[in-house]
Amino acid sequence: MRSISSFILTLLSVAFLATPAMVYAECQDGPYDLYVNNSKVGTFVDAGTSPDGLPQLNISASVKAGDKLQFCNASCNEFFFPQTIERGGDVDGGGNFTISSNQATCNVAGCYNFWWKKSFGNDKLYIGTDGNCGGSQGGGGQGGGGVDPINPGKDYATAVPAQCTDVMLQAFYWKSNSDSKYGTSTWAKLQNQASEISQYFQLVWLPPSCLANDDMGYLPKQYPNQNSKMGMKAGLMNLISALHNGGTRVLADVVINHAANSSTWNDFVAQDFGSYGKFSPQSSWITSNDEAKDKGYSVGSNADDGQESNRNYGAARDWDHKNTNVQAMCRAYLKFLKGEIGYDGYRFDYCGGYHVSHINDYVSAAKPYISVMEYWNGDANVLKNRIDDASKNTMTFDFASFYTAYQQGIASNNYSKLVKPGLRGKGYEKYAVNFIDNHDTFNRADINNSDCGNSKDGYSSLNNKELIMQCNAYMLSMPGIPCVFWPHWYTYKSDIKAMITARRNAGIHSESAVSETSGSGYYEATVTGKYGKVILYLGSSASKSAPAGYKQAVKGSKYAMYYTGTMPTTDIEKVENKTLSLPLNTNEPMFNIMGQQVDQTYKGIVIQNGNKYLLQ
Ligand SMILES: [Ca+2]
Numbered sequence: 001m002r003s004i005s006s007f008i009l010t011l012l013s014v015a016f017l018a019t020p021a022m023v024y025a026e027c028q029d030g031p032y033d034l035y036v037n038n039s040k041v042g043t044f045v046d047a048g049t050s051p052d053g054l055p056q057l058n059i060s061a062s063v064k065a066g067d068k069l070q071f072c073n074a075s076c077n078e079f080f081f082p083q084t085i086e087r088g089g090d091v092d093g094g095g096n097f098t099i100s101s102n103q104a105t106c107n108v109a110g111c112y113n114f115w116w117k118k119s120f121g122n123d124k125l126y127i128g129t130d131g132n133c134g135g136s137q138g139g140g141g142q143g144g145g146g147v148d149p150i151n152p153g154k155d156y157a158t159a160v161p162a163q164c165t166d167v168m169l170q171a172f173y174w175k176s177n178s179d180s181k182y183g184t185s186t187w188a189k190l191q192n193q194a195s196e197i198s199q200y201f202q203l204v205w206l207p208p209s210c211l212a213n214d215d216m217g218y219l220p221k222q223y224p225n226q227n228s229k230m231g232m233k234a235g236l237m238n239l240i241s242a243l244h245n246g247g248t249r250v251l252a253d254v255v256i257n258h259a260a261n262s263s264t265w266n267d268f269v270a271q272d273f274g275s276y277g278k279f280s281p282q283s284s285w286i287t288s289n290d291e292a293k294d295k296g297y298s299v300g301s302n303a304d305d306g307q308e309s310n311r312n313y314g315a316a317r318d319w320d321h322k323n324t325n326v327q328a329m330c331r332a333y334l335k336f337l338k339g340e341i342g343y344d345g346y347r348f349d350y351c352g353g354y355h356v357s358h359i360n361d362y363v364s365a366a367k368p369y370i371s372v373m374e375y376w377n378g379d380a381n382v383l384k385n386r387i388d389d390a391s392k393n394t395m396t397f398d399f400a401s402f403y404t405a406y407q408q409g410i411a412s413n414n415y416s417k418l419v420k421p422g423l424r425g426k427g428y429e430k431y432a433v434n435f436i437d438n439h440d441t442f443n444r445a446d447i448n449n450s451d452c453g454n455s456k457d458g459y460s461s462l463n464n465k466e467l468i469m470q471c472n473a474y475m476l477s478m479p480g481i482p483c484v485f486w487p488h489w490y491t492y493k494s495d496i497k498a499m500i501t502a503r504r505n506a507g508i509h510s511e512s513a514v515s516e517t518s519g520s521g522y523y524e525a526t527v528t529g530k531y532g533k534v535i536l537y538l539g540s541s542a543s544k545s546a547p548a549g550y551k552q553a554v555k556g557s558k559y560a561m562y563y564t565g566t567m568p569t570t571d572i573e574k575v576e577n578k579t580l581s582l583p584l585n586t587n588e589p590m591f592n593i594m595g596q597q598v599d600q601t602y603k604g605i606v607i608q609n610g611n612k613y614l615l616q
């Protein structure tokens with residue numbers, strides 16, 4: 001792994017060893033915090049005694065090439081990076097990092113362990129690889145500074161990313177595999193757009209991908225059979241790889257409240273997940289109050305433990321999630337989706353249909369990057385309670401904000417509804433995935449819209465650009481994780497791109513603070529991100545002139561969005577879409593974003609000499 005460049009960098013670093021006047025000199029006692037790109041990712045923890053007998057502290061972090069690392073002494077608030085880097089063993093303080101006056105710049109992405117060895121006035125830093133990233137040591141993992149490289153199959157300690165700057169795309173709508181009004185979104189069609197999608201979205205939610213009895217996959221029949229109306233398994237995996245290569249993670253739509261039977265009302269096909277487990281579901285795995293019982297078929301003995309009144313789904317057989325066989329099958333399915341197919345997270349369908357504590361059980365087993373529930377209830381208190389019931393190990397779609405902010409607020413010209421709606425009003429914005437419309441609320445072709453408009457399902461009334469753009473501007477300014485809906489993306493791409501650009505540059509994240517006011521016909525908010533701020537004007541306020549020092553993202557007759565800040569250019573999605581002329585300089589090693597050395601046949605983002613390129 002050594003090269004001429006790293007040798008030169010080593011020489012440069014060695015030269016710095018002679019540099020006196022270290023900023024931290026007066027603050028050597030710590031505790032020390034690690035900052036990446038100006039965001040704190042954690043505090044050094046006591047790590048006992050080093051192999052050479054020195055007391056030591058440790059922190060680990062996943063970082064990308066170009067990331068700026070600094071330590072800060074919490075007691076005197078000084079930022080620095082130690083110039084004294086110990087070398088030897090697997091230590092590589094010269095090649096993988098460039099050390100300058102008070103910071104280190106990462107050259108090779110990876111998971112690193114930082115060992116602070118206390119030597120009484122001569123402290124040293126030992127940088128090792130293979131740190132416990134994403135684990136419990138506080139360093140690294142998701143959220144902190146947006147410094148988590150895509151790492152398929154990686155285990156995460158929680159499925160709720162902290163201070164998450166990701167923006168999600170729901171990459172489908174009802175029957176989007178066959179309808180062409182907003183462009184079909186089959187696996188192949190999506191893969192053609194993967195590069196553009198990855199420039200703006202860090203998360204993509206795909207529709208159910210297993211064999212099903214219906215077009216959209218919400219009547220699953222065989223979970224491990226990943227062939228669907230969207231395309232075959234190979235096409236799905238190619239799409240996921242393409243999105244990963246662009247820095248985008250992918251959510252599976254997991255339908256485990258119910259499944260379609262095989263031939264009668266209470267039989268099922270085998271569920272063979274290979275090394276993850278093999279299952280032969282029986283009629284006893286069905287809840288005791290399933291409609292199959294009414295038809296005279298045998299079912300299980302446990303009542304459905306779903307927490308909503310419509311817990312039994314009438315069109316398919318409800319799994320008894322108290323049944324340990326069902327639980328084992330669900331854990332195997334999630335592990336299979338992550339380990340075999342390459343998904344990074346889960347969207348759980350119909351979570352009112354089984355107790356949400358099972359979500360925590362299954363997610364804890366599979367350890368995804370992110371989890372989000374579809375718990376269809378417009379009461380923010382209920383959503384908050386369900387997050388608690390799931391041990392805060394999942395996010396949930398904010399149906400409360402869906403009704404309050406968009407339907408009763410913007411669409412009804414009542415801007416007071418935009419102040420602290422839904423989960424944000426409960427202080428639970430960290431757990432909210434926000435949406436304006438989805439495949440169920442928007443023009444479902446199989447539902448009579450007038451019926452839907454009078455039902456609990458609430459047919460969306462967002463039917464013109466001015467309303468849709470106001471809602472998107474609001475959602476893309478607010479904390480939580482925003483989920484852009486495919487038809488909106490397809491129809492108003494340039495405006496939504498500008499809004500996402502503003503959000504990303506300001507570094508608005510899932511826990512961002514909001515300062516807001518509203519009055520008759522207007523709403524104004526200032527939202528604070530990691531790198532700057534977003535100012536949002538809705539209604540009559542949109543006609544105000546731009547705030548001093550802010551850049552304009554979008555401006556319509558009833559919406560305007562302004563921002564400050566610049567996203568660090570090292571973020572994966574900022575990689576230039578350029579093709580290197582091959583062969584590359586064979587004297588220089590080339591790495592993927594996980595820090596693994598690759599050769600010139602590699603497809604995807606590569607790093608050479610600290611520069612990133614997309615090889616296609
Ligand atoms: Ca049922």
Ligand SMILES: [Ca+2]
Pocket residue numbers: 257287304305306311312313318319353354
């Ligand atoms: Ca159920």
